[in-house]
Amino acid sequence: MEGSFWGGLLLALVTVQVLVIWSIRRHRDPNLQIDCDYPVDKLMPSLSGLTLGTAVAGNRVEVHENGAFFDVLLERIRAARQSVHLETFLWKDGELGRRVADALIERAQAGVQVRVMLDAQGSKEAGKDVLQRMRDAGCRVTFFHERALRNIGVFNDRDHRKVVVIDGKEAFAGGHCIVDRWLGNAEDGQRYADVSVQLHGPIVHSLQGAFSENWAGETGELFLGDDVFPPLEPAGDVLIHAVFAKPENSAPTVKILHHTVICLARKRIWIQNPYFIPEPDAIDAFGEAVKRGVDVRVLMPSTSGSDNPMVQHAGHRNFEKLLRCGVRLFEYPHTLLHQKIMTVDGVWSAVGSSNFDDRSFETNDEITLSIADAALASRFDAIFERYVQRADEVKLEAWVRRGWWHKAKDNAFYLLNELL
Structure with missing residues (x-):
């Protein structure tokens, strides 16, 4: 009986310690809201200010x-x-x-x-x-x-x-x-x-x-x-600003930047990223963008092209919702596409180290450059177009018919998406 008491006490103390460490280290994850009709390339002072920098x-x-x-x-x-x-x-x-x-x-x-x-x-x-x-x-x-x-x-x-x-x-x-x-x-x-x-x-x-x-x-x-x-x-x-701060009492600035420009897009959003696992609020923002007439495309490796197929399976878990929202998804099977690039409306670009997933947006130290320059956006879009020619577009009708084992892996690995 006494051994059980001390064992239970030790377990309680360890549990409390884990919760304290988690509470100290976790970043807040608010549901970000934006209401603005200005073109993205005219908002560099706002984008840099929101992300604790200066353009x-x-x-x-x-x-x-x-x-x-x-x-x-x-x-x-x-x-x-x-x-x-x-x-x-x-x-x-x-x-x-x-x-x-x-x-x-x-x-x-x-x-x-x-x-x-x-x-x-x-x-x-x-x-x-x-x-x-x-x-x-x-x-x-x-x-x-x-x-x-x-x-x-x-x-x-x-x-x-x-x-x-x-x-x-x-x-x-x-x-x-x-x-x-x-x-x-x-x-x-x-x-x-x-x-x-x-x-x-x-x-x-x-x-x-x-x-x-x-x-x-x-x-x-x-x-x-x-x-x-x-x-x-x-x-x-x-015109450029660098985004890298992780304030303790707010969402990390890399996440704020990406979410804000999705909500500002009026023509197109083209993303090249090796690890694409958007959070539910980002998926909703993509869906709203499509409703505004925005052409949203994502180019990423397939499981055969990835260095970490578990990540691609975790991303697959939300493909159906993205496809139903009107997002076009392309998987490149030939090798790992590791570039982390996003262009908006042909006038603004983000390039840096950040993946489009919870680990990069919430946990890692990252750096992304926010750049207002049409020529550079065109250069990045040309890279997208070059690789997408050899990629496979994911179609909703075929996707919903994928096998049960594929679906099981998608859901299982998604549970670990913040650790992958």
Whole structure:
């Protein structure tokens, strides 16, 4: 009897502790409401204000696809003279990882400040030898939320950003990971497709600030001066704001941005995303958009093209509702399409690290660039059109007749969608 009492007490204490940790860490998930008739590209001050940022003009944006991105990135790292800051979720030991490490090591040995922030979970296979070589050369390498007791309340929070800032003067952001499968040109099922952007102009300060957020949180170091935050002159004519904040008492800003632009769309919404699991309020917003005459299309990998078929099955759970709302869905079976892009009305774009799912919108640290520029939206739409030609459109009539085992997997994996 006494043993049962103490066992029950221990179970109660553990339960209370779990609930306390959950309560502290959870983000509020309000049902977002918007009533506005202004064009999306005329609302950049509002979009940036709602997402706790500032839209800055005078920027230049270059788009890099697939493995060619790393040719440019490595060239620019080797050209660094003051500082290189790299933050990524996924780094696995291999040809690409060693090439990136060698470039960082060479710069560190030349006296350049090199800071590397890796997610502890995503980069656990970066390779001890590679990490040690970087550290021995003078690179500062830090892991985000290592598996330790002090991180018990935040261990599920991952750093999913992919950012590189060089000399505080140019930056890269997007979806590319430092894994060999990102090399090549998505020419087969072993090589992935992805898109990242190279930035010049005042927006670079915002990306440097995003890197500083997690760097200071893990190391306590605050870096200052022209080596990292130099004066930045206009370099183009593109208006951008960076979205990355996760306020404790509101919805994360990445979620606010995506939901707001869905509600503002008047002509079309085209989404390219590898992990598309919209929440019920987003599905409703898509449905309302279709009723307004908006052409809503989503391009994603199929289960055969995905690196994580469980995620695609979780997304399948709501396909019928989306199709009945009038959303057009396309699945690409040939390889993983990893780009995270959204365009609205041919004038506005979002590109960055965020997936269209609960984990990215509610839990992960992400960064998305909100860009008002018709030329860039056209470039992203052209990428959509190129891949959609080889994709399979999901049709409602055939979808509702899919087998019971397929449906069972869809519903089972959806229960885990916030953890996938």
